[in-house]
Amino acid sequence: MGDIQNKAEELGGKAKEAFGDATGNERLEAEGKADQVKSEIKQGIEELGDKVKEAGDKILGAFQNDKK
Incomplete structure (x- = not known):
C-alpha cells in the first residue's frame, strides 16, 4: 500500500471517529481509531x-568496492 492510500485510510479513520463521537456511536468511533492505528502501523x-x-x-x- 502506498503513502497516499495510507493517508486516505488515516483520514477516513479520523472522519469515522469524529462522526461516531458526534452521533454517540461508540462502535463507529472505535472503528475510526482502529483504522488510524492500522494506517500508522x-x-x-x-x-x-x-x-x-x-x-x-x-x-x-x-x-563491491572491496572487490575492485
Whole structure:
C-alpha cells in the first residue's frame, strides 16, 4: 500500500471517529481509531522496509568496492 492510500485510510479513520463521537456511536468511533492505528502501523512497516533496503544497498556497495 502506498503513502497516499495510507493517508486516505488515516483520514477516513479520523472522519469515522469524529462522526461516531458526534452521533454517540461508540462502535463507529472505535472503528475510526482502529483504522488510524492500522494506517500508522502500515506506514511504519513501509518506512522500516525502505531503511532495510537502503542498508542492504550500502552493504552490497561496500562489498563491491572491496572487490575492485
